Amino acid sequence: MRSAHSSLTLSRIAACTLVAVAMLSACGSKDKPEAGPGAAGAKMPPPQVGVITTKFQQVALETELPARVEAIRTAEVRARVNGVVLKRLFTEGSMVKQGQSLFQIDPEPYQAQLSAAQASLGRAQANLTSTAATVERYKPLVEAQAVSKQEFTNAVAAQKQAEADVNSAKAQVRIARINYDYANVYAPISGRIGRALVTEGALVSAAEATQMALIQQTDNVYLNITQSAAELQRLRKDAGAKGIGSAVPVTVVLDDGTVMAQKGKLLFSDITVDPTSGQVTLRAQVANPDNALLPGQYVRVRLAQAELPSGILVPQQAVTRGGPNGDTVLVVGADNKPTPRTVKIGSQNGDDWVVTDGLKEGEKVMVDGFQKLQMLPPGTPVQPVAWTPVGAPAAPAAPAAGGAQAAGGAQAAAGPAATRQ
Structure with a gap:
């Protein structure tokens, strides 16, 4: 009796085991992706990356140089007679007119x-x-x-x-x-006057020419620029000794990176080199209607000093600078595979780098989509699309790729629904 019961129990266990194996096999076959282009597990399309097509053009070789702001006119208000100051007749830091009374000496x-x-x-x-x-x-x-x-x-x-x-x-x-x-001290020029350097009751002297105040005209300012003579020669050498005249625009960059809307102009470039510093002095002038630039302030200026007859402009974000192999870009070849390429950078031109060597006309250089390649093996093909700068109208998306992705998504959604049914 016990033997028959044991045999029945073993038979039930074996049957349950077979059912469990069959159910696991069925689940595994349902989870396995089906073959075919419309299946949910179909191969993903290559990632889209933004590219530009290179072309040769005549470009200006720009440099960014340090500069100091200087008032276009400066007048030191000094005593011309001896005496005691009775009154100060102006507000410190205000604008004064030429001939305006500033101090009254006894x-x-x-x-x-x-x-x-x-x-x-x-x-x-x-x-x-x-x-x-x-x-x-x-x-x-x-x-x-x-x-x-x-x-x-x-x-x-x-x-x-x-x-x-x-x-x-x-x-x-x-x-x-x-x-x-x-005895009545007048403003010699119009401009902004600083703080009073003497107070009421102070004794001023004509012999010592006591300074009483300082007036500066800052509606236009000078920019005194210094540049290494060696760097200037290198720029002109890269351009084939074709320099640019003095009437070139100058862009002013403030300490915080803000680019001023007003463009200045280069007035002259010194013809001698400072023997102690090896630098050349340049002077530019820029309008300063809002007094954003103050005398003595440190700024940086961008100006073109030579012209390259044939160069290629590449957005700055497309170039990796200072790598072990120098400056590099990713070039998308005919097989749509991005390949690193070492290039030679001449100078800056606005938001672009001027490439003087390493690229040919008509090549596709990656500008956007680098993050999409981080998880992919080297040599993975990409889908190049024309890069659109920030603020420019976006290029229309390709309808074929969008339709395929939509169809694939619909079929993927239908798969679980059919399974649940």
């Missing part, structure tokens, strides 16, 4: 000197009137020999001396008036 001593000079002039003029009358009175008397010729000569000399005294007195009056006017 005018009393100069008013007294002017009055004394005017009195001396009056005395000299009275003396001239007297001597002139004497000469007129002596003229007929000399002819009648009532007065000696010596007396007449002395009278004429006295008249001329009186005329000289009048002229000297007039000059003294003029000097006294100038000094009196200098």
